[in-house]
Amino acid sequence: MDKRVYLAGPEVFLAMSREIGARKRAICARYGLVGVYPGDEEHAPDPALPLTVQGIAISRAMERTMRSCAAIIVNLTPFRGPSADVGSAYEMGFMRALGRPIFAYSNDARPYFERVAAFCGDTMRQRPTGEYEDPDGMAIEPFALHDNLMLAGAVTDGHFVTDARAPAERYSALRAFELCVGRAAAELGADVSG
Amino acid sequence: MDKRVYLAGPEVFLAMSREIGARKRAICARYGLVGVYPGDEEHAPDPALPLTVQGIAISRAMERTMRSCAAIIVNLTPFRGPSADVGSAYEMGFMRALGRPIFAYSNDARPYFERVAAFCGDTMRQRPTGEYEDPDGMAIEPFALHDNLMLAGAVTDGHFVTDARAPAERYSALRAFELCVGRAAAELGADVSG
Numbered sequence: 001m002d003k004r005v006y007l008a009g010p011e012v013f014l015a016m017s018r019e020i021g022a023r024k025r026a027i028c029a030r031y032g033l034v035g036v037y038p039g040d041e042e043h044a045p046d047p048a049l050p051l052t053v054q055g056i057a058i059s060r061a062m063e064r065t066m067r068s069c070a071a072i073i074v075n076l077t078p079f080r081g082p083s084a085d086v087g088s089a090y091e092m093g094f095m096r097a098l099g100r101p102i103f104a105y106s107n108d109a110r111p112y113f114e115r116v117a118a119f120c121g122d123t124m125r126q127r128p129t130g131e132y133e134d135p136d137g138m139a140i141e142p143f144a145l146h147d148n149l150m151l152a153g154a155v156t157d158g159h160f161v162t163d164a165r166a167p168a169e170r171y172s173a174l175r176a177f178e179l180c181v182g183r184a185a186a187e188l189g190a191d192v193s194g
Numbered sequence: 195m196d197k198r199v200y201l202a203g204p205e206v207f208l209a210m211s212r213e214i215g216a217r218k219r220a221i222c223a224r225y226g227l228v229g230v231y232p233g234d235e236e237h238a239p240d241p242a243l244p245l246t247v248q249g250i251a252i253s254r255a256m257e258r259t260m261r262s263c264a265a266i267i268v269n270l271t272p273f274r275g276p277s278a279d280v281g282s283a284y285e286m287g288f289m290r291a292l293g294r295p296i297f298a299y300s301n302d303a304r305p306y307f308e309r310v311a312a313f314c315g316d317t318m319r320q321r322p323t324g325e326y327e328d329p330d331g332m333a334i335e336p337f338a339l340h341d342n343l344m345l346a347g348a349v350t351d352g353h354f355v356t357d358a359r360a361p362a363e364r365y366s367a368l369r370a371f372e373l374c375v376g377r378a379a380a381e382l383g384a385d386v387s388g
Contacts, residue, residue, distance in 0.1 A: 013332035015321060052346075055337030059347025063290070080313065080328065081275025086283040087342040093287030096257070119274065127209060134274065136365065138207035143249030148281040152246075153253025171330065 003190055004034045005181075006066050006095065009075025010085035011171045012038050020172060027174065031181045032190030035073075041065050066094055070188055071101040073180045076147055077170050078108050082115040083147050092154050101156045103184050105176035109164040112147050116140045159183050197384055198228045199375075200260050200289065203269025204279035205365045206232050214366060221368065225375045226384030229267075235259050260288055264382055265295040267374045270341055270354075271364050272302050276309040277341050286348050295350045297378050299370035301363065303356035306341050310334045353377050 005028060011020045021037035028035030045057035066072070072095040079085035084106075092102055108115065116134065117124055123135040132140045145152035146160060163176035184190075199222060205214045215231035222229030239251040260266070266289040273279035278300075286296055302309065310328065311318055317329040326334045339346035340354060355377075357370035378384075 010332060013327075013335075015323075015327070015331060015333070051337045052339060055335070055339050055343040056347045059343050062344065063347070066291075079332070080277065080310070080330075083274065083280045085342070086277045086280055087344040089280040089283040090287035090290075090342070090344045090348065093284035093289075094291040095287075096284075097260075097288040097291035116274070129209075133207075133209070136274075136361075137209060138204060138273070138365075139209070141207075141249070143245045145246060145249050148279070148284070149249040149253050150256065150281040150284045153250045153257070154284065167330075171332075 002070050003032065003188060004036055004069040005184055005188075006069040006072040006091070007035050007037045008072055008088045008091045010077065010079040010088060011075060014171055016172070020174075023174060024177065027178050027181050031185035033181065033185055033188065035181075036065060036069055038062055038065075062091075063094065066091060067098070069095075069100065071095075071103065071184050073103045073105070073177065073184055075171075075177065076104050076106045076151065078106070078115060082112065082119040084151060089148075089151055092151060096154045101159075101184065101187055102154050103159045103161075103180040104151075104155045105161040105163070105180050106146060107163050107165040107170040107173050107176060109162040111144055113140055113142060113144070156187070159187075196264050197226065197382060198230055198263040199378055199382075200263040200266040200285070201229050201231045202266055202282045202285040204271065204273040204282060205269060208365055210366070214368075217368060218371065221372050221375050225379035227375065227379055227382065229375075230259060230263055232256055232259075256285075257288065260285060261292070263289075263294065265289075265297065265378050267297045267299070267371065267378055269365075269371065270298050270300045270345065272300070272309060276306065276313040278345060283342075283345055286345060290348045295353075295378065295381055296348050297353045297374040298345075298349045299355040299357070299374050300340060301357050301359040301365070301367050301370060303358040305338055307334055307336060307338070350381070353381075 025035040043061050045054040074088050076084040120134050161176040161179045165173045219229040239248040268282050270278040314328050355370040355373045359367045
């Protein structure tokens with residue numbers, strides 16, 4: 001498992017997911033790493049099974065796969081709102097608890113506060129105590145981090161890369177991903193001549 | 195640590211967070227458990243430190259706290275979009291990798307597909323292959339689960355409780371939480387006479 005790297009991110013939901021997976025694996029190979037893209041190894045469940053059973057079977061397979069990987073590179077580009085995809089966040093936490101290095105990138109370079117403010121528009125409010133909150137009364141974290149502080153705290157030694165991309169490219173551009181791969185290869189001692 | 199339970203959820207962002215934490219801890223105590231609410235033990239960082247340093251310090255404290263807990267009860271009520279709070283999702287993954295039991299609840303009883311469809315409104319589209327996608331071209335998971343399949347798969351033995359609440363109550367109502375506490379107490383063998 002020493003060179004297997006789990007590739008988490010919401011691009012698995014794109015119609016072109018398999019093509020992006022192939023591109024990501026090819027980049028990893030150039031750096032001496034084995035990229036493991038969700039779906040590559042998921043042992044697609046029997047389509048005759050009830051949908052809920054299929055969903056849980058994929059979850060089990062992905063957790064086994066994560067345990068077999070030495071590190072994770074996670075795409076934190078915002079997904080259906082101002083934060084990262086919850087599945088990717090879950091996978092970060094999983095790998096963090098196992099002590100595996102975490103490399104992260106986002107194709108949206110804005111800090112979290114700015115993205116939440118844009119999401120809220122003119123519904124953002126200020127409390128009498130000074131903090132800002134969304135229309136549900138939820139404080140907007142002021143820490144000048146890229147997302148929720150638990151996600152920011154999980155990324156190994158600041159191995160977080162951002163690349164400001166236009167909406168059309170935000171789930172397919174791989175420049176920031178490749179920078180993460182280079183850092184992961186250095187950290188894992190990958191043999192690029194291999 | 196055998197009766198300490200980590201209480202994850204986005205209600206930490208409410209102005210009344212400490213009051214909700216106190217209510218949650220009181221419910222846990224009635225069932226013989228020690229509820230650990232984020233913030234109770236976070237050793238608030240020095241406010242003179244840079245904000246990013248404060249944020250990371252809280253993350254470190256919360257991870258230490260999770261390692262000291264025997265289980266997690268997580269609030270998956272949707273937060274700033276159709277999915278759960280990413281910080282709570284991260285914490286679920288963390289506890290899952292450690293093998294700790296996970297109990298979850300949501301004060302929004304709708305399945306994930308229905309919430310995403312409501313979030314997308316008339317921007318939801320159908321692919322030629324039949325799947326539905328959001329306006330970013332991201333497939334909407336069809337598994338009839340409550341959220342992303344990784345989150346659904348993590349919940350121990352179907353210990354997932356929903357309670358359909360009005361928007362004004364969705365982050366403060368604790369009926370579903372209390373049902374989770376009861377299940378956690380049974381699983382952890384808590385001594386309610388204590």
